[in-house]
Amino acid sequence: KQEVTQIPAALSVPEGENLVLNCSFTDSAIYNLQWFRQDPGKGLTSLLLIQSSQREQTSGRLNASLDKSSGRSTLYIAASQPGDSATYLCAVRPDNAGNMLTFGGGTRLMVKP
């Protein structure tokens, strides 16, 4: 059974800092991995989708990498801003489970001005 873990569970950083959020998964047979952002009381917003054949994806100040063999993905946020404060979740889509995603528990990020 696929398990997805995100460490740390919570992170507080000063504005302007570059930071890395980690996501690890136990079964490397994945179809893709997706990073989401969730603001309090809101739904999940898709940030980046990495297919299993890709190593990384970039969008603005965000860069997500994928290392299937080691079961890891990182989300890099450059020059963090208070508006980046939210919970970040990663989710993997297994090869053999249709469209069922397995979510990590999320990292709650606070960027202090």
Place this chain on the structure above:
Amino acid sequence: DAGVIQSPRHEVTEMGQEVTLRCKPISGHDYLFWYRQTMMRGLELLIYFNNNVPIDDSGMPEDRFSAKMPNASFSTLKIQPSEPRDSAVYFCASSLTGGSVSGELFFGEGSRLTVL
């Protein structure tokens, strides 16, 4: 496109009452998912549909929960009778297979259910 649309956004009801949550997926998407989110258990997949057909409902907690998708633009999740432990945020999400963004999941804003 307006994205995935859910209603109601908030529902407060008493134990034993029937609750119906509604979802309109993104037009053209062929997969629809119902998730439940709680502090204790995080995000749990309840059921998903492909082309309006239920594919996997193994996440539905009990027979009190049922879901339907009568057409490509509408789905419901029903709880009857509701219990306090059903209190959670229920999310609907949709995705499109094929192409370079195959499997990217888009979520609605959620329906926050409180059962007293």
